[in-house]
């Protein structure tokens with residue numbers, strides 16, 4: 001059954017707005033007590049008093065129950081606007097509602113359909129962040145997700161003269177993202193462990209820990225220890241997102257998870273100095289060493305690229321390095337995804353002038369031509385690369401908002417000039433191919 005058939009024959013039969021993510025999937029930022037069903041609806045606050053007596057309310061919030069009730073009536077929850085916009089493009093449009101529901105058995109979808117909207121359901125897939133502790137301050141991140149970013153703003157003040165939407169992400173320390181001190185008791189973290197111990201470890205298919213840098217959080221190690229000490233009690237797949245940077249103890253991770261099936265996800269989209277410029281705090285040779293250590297120990301590494309305006313000069317070289325690892329360790333052991341950065345929009349690849357976009361598009365198209373026929377690439381890797389090539393195509397994806405572009409160019413210039421001063425970097429030295437355009441902004 002293809003995606004459209006799944007939507008028409010399975011989902012729409014349950015209700016024209018049904019999405020299983022509302023029942024079975026969540027991202028929960030335990031540091032702040034915010035949650036959402038998938039990455040699209042705005043996050044909302046969990047009631048901290050209620051979760052102390054019923055930890056399942058970490059996921060089963062009043063907001064999500066209202067949304068479920070609307071879906072069961074065939075109405076569209078406003079927070080899911082991302083999907084409705086896509087579906088309104090035409091009767092054959094397939095939104096994320098399909099992809100986020102397809103991953104569950106059809107019986108589970110019927111079970112959700114037949115469960116009263118105000119019931120507390122058990123999650124099947126969950127992404128959690130314990131806190132925002134992170135030794136990196138990547139250019140496209142912000143203080144809500146990194147304590148090093150917080151320190152930048154505390155030391156140097158807000159970024160100034162930014163004009164485009166989202167500028168406020170760089171102007172304050174986002175204290176609401178971490179209202180509890182690292183050593184203070186946090187009701188959301190306590191509720192998570194209570195729920196985990198009571199029944200979540202039995203029902204959850206996949207648990208992904210993200211951050212900040214999760215391997216710098218004592219709570220992550222507590223959870224890893226639980227898995228090690230309770231082998232056989234849970235069939236939950238554990239996945240960890242790590243930047244594999246300085247202060248991440250890969251050998252402790254290997255020791256602690258010996259014999260366990262843990263998936264390691266790591267972010268990278270460029271190589272060498274260019275990668276270190278974008279992901280401030282990164283030591284690229286150390287990152288390679290850490291990936292190598294994981295692969296040598298028989299682990300699988302998933303590389304997640306966040307494709308932005310700066311990474312395109314060296315992205316094909318990163319893909320070559322990943323292919324080398326695939327050749328050495330096997331296709332299944334190293335995977336990559338190419339995720340297109342849309343926010344902050346002034347760092348998107350769409351801010352580049354046409355001739356640079358076209359040049360980068362051609363480089364990637366050549367890379368794909370050279371590698372497409374080989375079995376070491378997964379279908380999704382070919383599709384992601386082709387999707388990026390199409391995205392960079394000036395004809396297929398023209399600059400979407402000519403009115404916004406002067407603001408985006410202003411912010412690109414203003415942001416990286418201040419970033420250079422604060423971080424001791426020099427844009428023109430790292431990105432000679434972009435220098436002429438950058439100087440003209």
Ligand code: SF4
Pocket residue numbers: 019020021022037038039040041079080081082083095096097098100
């Ligand atoms: S309908 Fe779309 S936006 Fe809403 S939860 Fe499902 S996938 Fe996410």
